Amino acid sequence: xxxxxxxxxxxQYAALSGELQERIRQDRENHWENPWQCREEAALRRDxxxxxxxxxxxxxxxxxxxxxxxxxYNRYADKTQVFSFYENDDLTRRALHVQLVSRxxxxxxxxxxxxxxxxxxIALGHDLGHTPFGHAGERYLSELLEEHTxxxxxxxxxxxxxxxxxxxRNVTLQTLDGILCHNGEFAQKEYRPQPLAGFAPFDESxxxxxxxxxxxxxxxxxxxxxxxxxxxxxxxxxxxxxxxDAVTARIISEDTPFTTQAIGAQNAAIINNMTVDILENSxxxxxxxxxxxxxxxxKTAKAENYEKIYRNEKLNEAYxxxxxxxxxxxxxxxLGDLQKGQKASPVFQHHISFVQEKVKWYGGPDYxxxxxxxxxxxxxxxxxxxxxxxxxxFLFPKSSLGIRYHSYFADLQ
Numbered sequence: 001x002x003x004x005x006x007x008x009x010x011x012q013y014a015a016l017s018g019e020l021q022e023r024i025r026q027d028r029e030n031h032w033e034n035p036w037q038c039r040e041e042a043a044l045r046r047d048x049x050x051x052x053x054x055x056x057x058x059x060x061x062x063x064x065x066x067x068x069x070x071x072x073y074n075r076y077a078d079k080t081q082v083f084s085f086y087e088n089d090d091l092t093r094r095a096l097h098v099q100l101v102s103r104x105x106x107x108x109x110x111x112x113x114x115x116x117x118x119x120x121x122i123a124l125g126h127d128l129g130h131t132p133f134g135h136a137g138e139r140y141l142s143e144l145l146e147e148h149t150x151x152x153x154x155x156x157x158x159x160x161x162x163x164x165x166x167x168x169r170n171v172t173l174q175t176l177d178g179i180l181c182h183n184g185e186f187a188q189k190e191y192r193p194q195p196l197a198g199f200a201p202f203d204e205s206x207x208x209x210x211x212x213x214x215x216x217x218x219x220x221x222x223x224x225x226x227x228x229x230x231x232x233x234x235x236x237x238x239x240x241x242x243x244x245d246a247v248t249a250r251i252i253s254e255d256t257p258f259t260t261q262a263i264g265a266q267n268a269a270i271i272n273n274m275t276v277d278i279l280e281n282s283x284x285x286x287x288x289x290x291x292x293x294x295x296x297x298x299k300t301a302k303a304e305n306y307e308k309i310y311r312n313e314k315l316n317e318a319y320x321x322x323x324x325x326x327x328x329x330x331x332x333x334x335l336g337d338l339q340k341g342q343k344a345s346p347v348f349q350h351h352i353s354f355v356q357e358k359v360k361w362y363g364g365p366d367y368x369x370x371x372x373x374x375x376x377x378x379x380x381x382x383x384x385x386x387x388x389x390x391x392x393x394f395l396f397p398k399s400s401l402g403i404r405y406h407s408y409f410a411d412l413q
Contacts, residue, residue: 012264014276020283024111034113036193036286038224044173046199051170060117063175067125070169071358072162076127078384080134082242082310083249085318087408091245094127097237101126104271105233109226111279118226122178125171126230129158131381132388136319140327141380142213148335148373152213156183156220157206158381166355166378168364173199178227180206181220182234187302189295191232192287196223228288236274239301240267246309249406258304260297270301322401326392331376333395338372346391351379 016024043059045051053059067073076095083091102123109119131137131153142153159179163171177196196202208216222228244267246252258265263273274294281289290298309315337345352375355367367375383391389403 012261012269012273014273016276016279020280024283027113032113034225034284036225037114038118038174038226039115040117042174044196044198045170047170058117059172060115060121060175063121063171064117064124066169066171067121067128067163070128070162070167071354072128072167072382073124075382075384078386079127079130079132080137080385081238081245082134083245083251083315084133084136084323084385085403086249086406088248088406090248092241094130097241098124098127100237100241101230101233104236104275105229108233108275108278109229112225112229112283114226114229115224118174118178118224119229121171121175122182122227122230123233125163125175126159126179126182126234127155128162128179129155129160129381131155132383132385133319133323136316136323137327137388140324141331141377144328144331145373145377146213149371151210153377153381154183154209154213154217155381156180156217157209160206161378162382166367167359168362170362173202174224174226177202177223178230180209181222181227182231183217183220186218187235187295187298188232189290189292190287191222191228191289193224193228194221225286225288232274232278232288232290235298235302236271239298239305240265240270242305242309243267246312251312251314252308256308258301258308260301260304262291262293263297263301265301274298318403322403326388326401327380329396329399329401330380330388330392334376334379335372338375346394347376347379351375351382 040053040058040060043053051059051062053062057065076098077093079094081092081094081097102120105119105123106116109116131141133140138153138155145151145153157180160176163169163176163179173196180202205216205220209220222231243252243258243265247254247256260270262277263270274290277291277294278288281291334345334347336342338347342348352368355378359367370378380388392399392401
């Protein structure tokens with residue numbers, strides 16, 4: 001069965017047209033430069049006197065290094081992509097996801113003549129704000145924040161907050177904009193950048209997302225072609241990979257039918273065929289374009305993933321019966337500890353002191369003066385899945401709530 005499926009998938013692989021390949025070769029021989037790429041000299045920081053570019057550390061290389069050396073970058077390794085309750089080292093975590101996004105986006109950006117350093121920085125930083133337990137955790141945390149403050153939590157907005165509002169890393173506007181506007185839940189046929197107008201309108205967009213939530217997030221458009229590439233590659237990176245993981249986790253079988261034709265149905269074909277389609281339709285243009293069939297397939301593939309994987313009852317029962325109430329218990333307990341000044345609480349010992357230690361060389365306002373609800377939100381969003389569960393057990397040792405993981409050896413029992 002695997003061999004037959006593999007052969008069928010091979011027949012679905014697209015290739016760049018001979019005409020476009022010849023055009024690219026000629027452009028390279030003539031040293032063509034894409035006039036719509038984001039150039040290094042356009043890099044804008046809040047503090048332009050710091051972090052000046054050098055020959056060996058250009059502006060956006062500095063951004064990538066700032067992100068990779070950020071304390072929370074380590075935590076990608078134990079943050080759920082989709083499948084939270086499995087002891088299985090072959091299931092994707094966010095550490096791998098951001099690398100896949102970076103790799104696919106750099107491949108596309110290299111052919112289109114874009115700034116690969118900016119693409120890498122956006123890709124590596126785009127999920128820094130993700131909560132434990134993936135989009136379910138994001139939803140639960142947003143519900144709690146809205147209940148207490150009337151504001152919404154979105155992981156793309158919080159990724160910017162991690163870099164600016166918590167750790168004050170002086171990252172460029174171009175990188176921050178790409179991170180804010182990356183949200184891969186909204187497929188489009190055309191990705192046309194809206195020129196960046198400075199930090200003031202960026203800050204307004206950021207605040208609008210906190211006040212209006214998803215309604216505002218849906219309107220975000222990247223300010224660079226590089227940001228547009230990362231946005232579509234976020235989807236390319238997870239569509240087929242989530243299907244692979246769903247088979248590994250036995251949520252679906254290898255025979256589960258998917259109907260997309262132009263982009264294929266499996267991971268390798270989806271990456272290849274969407275890459276080819278973007279290049280064929282976007283080379284030499286000031287925007288990214290998808291063909292009508294690929295755009296329709298992209299929407300279909302996302303809908304089929306929701307139907308067969310993300311809404312599968314095998315996944316969702318534990319989220320609703322255990323993870324949701326655990327989020328509430330932890331949020332309320334930490335908020336109470338903070339308001340009462342309980343210095344022995346983990347919110348002081350593991351979070352506030354940690355942030356204060358990491359930001360002392362970077363300046364910025366005193367983190368201890370932040371709104372208590374925001375501090376608790378920052379803390380929970382920073383947690384890995386395992387830390388979240390350990391903290392709940394620490395705070396509520398007699399609680400009946402908990403997660404039973406699918407064992408490494410379940411298939412041997």
